Amino acid sequence: MTSLSTPATFPSNGKQANNVIAAYSPATGRPLGTVTAATPEEIRAAMRRARDAQKAWFAAGLPYRIAIFKQWQNTLQNNMELIINAVVNERGGPPFEALVEYWASIETIAQTRRIAPRALAPREVFTPQVFWMKHWVTRQPYGVVLVISPWNYPLYLVLPPIAEALIAGNTVILKPSEFSPQVAEIVAKTIQEAGFPPGVFQMLHGRGDVGAALIREKPDKISFTGSVPTGRKVAAQAGEMLIPVRLELGAKDAAIVLDDADLDFAAHGVLWGAMFNAGQTCIGIERCYVSRAVYEPFVQKLVEKAEQFIKVGPGEAIGTTMGALTTEAQYQIVESQVREAVEQGAKVRCGGGPADTPSGRGYLPTILTDVTPDMRLMREETFGPVLPVIPVDSDEEAIRLTNSLPFGITVSIWTRSRERGLHIGRLIETGHVSLNDHILAHAVPQTPWVGVKESGMGSSHTIEGIQEMTYPKSYSVPRFLPILSSLMWYPYANWKYAALLRIIRFGYAPNLWRRLMGLLSGR
Numbered sequence: 001m002t003s004l005s006t007p008a009t010f011p012s013n014g015k016q017a018n019n020v021i022a023a024y025s026p027a028t029g030r031p032l033g034t035v036t037a038a039t040p041e042e043i044r045a046a047m048r049r050a051r052d053a054q055k056a057w058f059a060a061g062l063p064y065r066i067a068i069f070k071q072w073q074n075t076l077q078n079n080m081e082l083i084i085n086a087v088v089n090e091r092g093g094p095p096f097e098a099l100v101e102y103w104a105s106i107e108t109i110a111q112t113r114r115i116a117p118r119a120l121a122p123r124e125v126f127t128p129q130v131f132w133m134k135h136w137v138t139r140q141p142y143g144v145v146l147v148i149s150p151w152n153y154p155l156y157l158v159l160p161p162i163a164e165a166l167i168a169g170n171t172v173i174l175k176p177s178e179f180s181p182q183v184a185e186i187v188a189k190t191i192q193e194a195g196f197p198p199g200v201f202q203m204l205h206g207r208g209d210v211g212a213a214l215i216r217e218k219p220d221k222i223s224f225t226g227s228v229p230t231g232r233k234v235a236a237q238a239g240e241m242l243i244p245v246r247l248e249l250g251a252k253d254a255a256i257v258l259d260d261a262d263l264d265f266a267a268h269g270v271l272w273g274a275m276f277n278a279g280q281t282c283i284g285i286e287r288c289y290v291s292r293a294v295y296e297p298f299v300q301k302l303v304e305k306a307e308q309f310i311k312v313g314p315g316e317a318i319g320t321t322m323g324a325l326t327t328e329a330q331y332q333i334v335e336s337q338v339r340e341a342v343e344q345g346a347k348v349r350c351g352g353g354p355a356d357t358p359s360g361r362g363y364l365p366t367i368l369t370d371v372t373p374d375m376r377l378m379r380e381e382t383f384g385p386v387l388p389v390i391p392v393d394s395d396e397e398a399i400r401l402t403n404s405l406p407f408g409i410t411v412s413i414w415t416r417s418r419e420r421g422l423h424i425g426r427l428i429e430t431g432h433v434s435l436n437d438h439i440l441a442h443a444v445p446q447t448p449w450v451g452v453k454e455s456g457m458g459s460s461h462t463i464e465g466i467q468e469m470t471y472p473k474s475y476s477v478p479r480f481l482p483i484l485s486s487l488m489w490y491p492y493a494n495w496k497y498a499a500l501l502r503i504i505r506f507g508y509a510p511n512l513w514r515r516l517m518g519l520l521s522g523r
Contacts, residue, residue, distance in 0.1 A: 053199030058170075087101055146223070173204060228250045245458070345372070409451045
């Protein structure tokens with residue numbers, strides 16, 4: 001299979017004049033190319049094509065779809081270098097982080113095709129009430145799935161919802177972020193190269209108005225990944241038309257460092273979990289609660305490791321370990337949260353200001369202490385390379401503070417005691433718990449990911465993620481004597497009432513004696 005050629009023009013990084021979107025590297029400001037935002041006519045036409053293609057795509061059968069997925073995996077593998085370079089250009093981060101994103105993404109495709117037969121297999125159900133009937137449940141695709149993806153992981157947060165929807169027999173329309181459509185263009189080309197039928201997958205560029213217009217065309221399911229405020233808007237618009245949604249939203253996830261933790265190991269892991277992708281990770285560590293007994297040594301180790309390991313710069317520059325913030329708006333959020341916290345008494349232990357990058361959007365890895373719960377830095381998602389560290393006097397206080405915010409995707413607990421860590425984890429209101437690790441568990445598509453509270457609804461990854469793109473459809477067929485069903489029909493008679501009463505008494509009485517008495521007694 002031949003590799004893809006580099007697209008003649010790449011999509012944008014946010015600057016839009018009329019319907020033209022121009023892309024720029026967030027690290028260097030270098031122009032990457034342009035694409036055109038979809039018009040209302042193109043949006044309507046794409047939805048018609050998706051609906052026309054869906055029935056044939058589903059009818060082709062799961063073995064056919066799995067075979068197409070195998071070709072798609074091969075196409076992604078053959079174009080690994082092109083994809084990684086595009087991720088580096090569009091995210092502005094180092095190649096190693098782009099490679100991690102690619103690894104998680106291609107494993108998602110492989111895992112999806114492996115588990116699809118199990119996720120979509122018919123399931124027989126025995127019902128003792130009507131034992132003469134055979135019942136089974138199948139998984140039915142919704143139809144057309146609209147996928148709206150974010151900019152922070154332009155490959156990994158795009159591929160899973162597309163793969164889950166397509167393998168289940170849906171067709172997909174992708175609306176990538178206007179800040180990261182370059183990688184989405186390459187994803188679309190790999191799908192085309194793999195041999196997916198026309199209309200099964202389509203991509204439309206644009207900003208929020210295009211996403212809203214696509215929702216107005218009434219897709220059968222929406223998968224949205226992004227911020228909580230935008231997620232609310234998507235859910236509200238979808239709710240007006242009763243369109244089911246899956247939301248993967250933001251968070252302010254915590255790390256809890258206990259007094260028995262290996263401090264050097266924990267500091268290394270917490271720092272990476274907070275600073276990976278310049279902190280632009282919905283499951284990144286944005287709060288760190290540390291046992292007071294080890295608080296100061298832990299903070300000192302964090303600062304030392306930040307200064308030792310993190311060098312901010314363009315991803316393609318030698319030695320860069322952290323890139324720039326992707327958008328100017330995100331840079332302003334990070335800068336303002338840190339500035340306000342310092343004005344309110346927080347202490348900067350390292351960082352706390354801009355880094356020298358060509359684009360002007362680099363921000364130094366920042367460790368803060370003396371923060372308070374009322375600071376905006378502690379109440380809202382930061383989405384940047386900033387880590388506030390808070391001392392706690394007990395495990396119970398750490399649990400209470402972690403649960404105090406209306407978010408919950410993941411939490412990490414750093415301890416030498418597996419039992420103690422799991423006990424704390426069971427009490428945290430979150431969709432995932434990690435012991436002595438953070439972020440990496442999200443890169444394995446074998447476990448479901450769920451956001452609780454304001455961090456989302458619905459599941460992604462593994463069997464639950466595929467089934468999220470379907471609804472259960474049940475069947476009932478007589479095994480024998482279909483006339484038995486007619487005994488429930490008109491006319492009602494006293495003997496029917498008495499017989500059903502005996503059945504209920506026998507089936508649900510609390511012990512055998514009362515069951516037998518219920519079977520033998522009359523009304």
